[in-house]
């Protein structure tokens with residue numbers, strides 16, 4: 709893991725077990741048809757767009773947008789045939805009049821500083837009769853694996869507000885979508901058992917994220933932050949052990965899936 713960038717590690721270690729399953733669930737819900745135009749907002753390294761491409765083959769038009777150029781660079785390497793665009797969810801980089809039949813925003817909305825601007829942009833980008841899906845993780849208090857790891861980190865760092873789980877209730881998401889002009893807004897919680905063949909990279913990346921999100925971590929030098937990550941990784945061993953599944957680690961994970969029509 710030493711020399712790889714964060715986007716490379718995200719793609720290598722997290723996308724398969726942690727993000728692909730939800731992209732599959734989303735497209736089970738929003739069935740794609742040949743010719744569909746699909747937009748993946750906050751695409752990261754592009755798993756949602758790539759699953760859409762797998763399902764549509766060349767009979768579709770797939771665009772992925774993300775604010776982070778390094779995430780997009782990995783997406784481009786993995787799937788050069790998809791139209792990857794650098795841009796902000798609050799001001800989507802679309803061509804004049806460009807619209808999509810299916811829009812997905814998977815684990816992105818919780819990070820957007822201006823959520824009403826982002827949902828207004830989703831509405832602008834969705835063709836009449838098109839369908840939208842927004843997924844955000846449930847609060848980590850409902851996900852014992854991540855809650856337990858956060859508690860270990862908090863012993864060293866003090867209270868942590870985990871941004872990844874910060875928009876975990878569906879009602880505010882539904883309200884945002886209705887306010888933006890979507891109709892048929894529906895939400896459900898989906899839970900799945902997630903399994904990692906090797907829990908160590910997940911633990912390290914999750915710890916790096918927790919340290920980075922904490923007030924104490926933000927005030928640290930690079931070396932202090934690295935030391936804190938090492939200490940928390942060591943202190944988390946009993947948690948990892950309690951979720952051991954053969955040679956790997958497995959746990960229940962739940963996400964909101966909010967769907968709407970344009």
Ligand SMILES: C[S@@+](CC[C@H](N)C(=O)[O-])C[C@H]1O[C@@H](n2cnc3c(N)ncnc32)[C@H](O)[C@@H]1O
Nearest residue numbers: 727750751752774775776796797814815816819
């Ligand atoms: C947890 S990742 C999810 C990536 C991808 N959707 C997936 O399922 O793997 C969150 C992504 O949101 C992106 N992001 C955060 N704020 C954004 C914004 N304002 N506009 C566009 N993308 C944003 C980040 O760069 C990151 O790639």
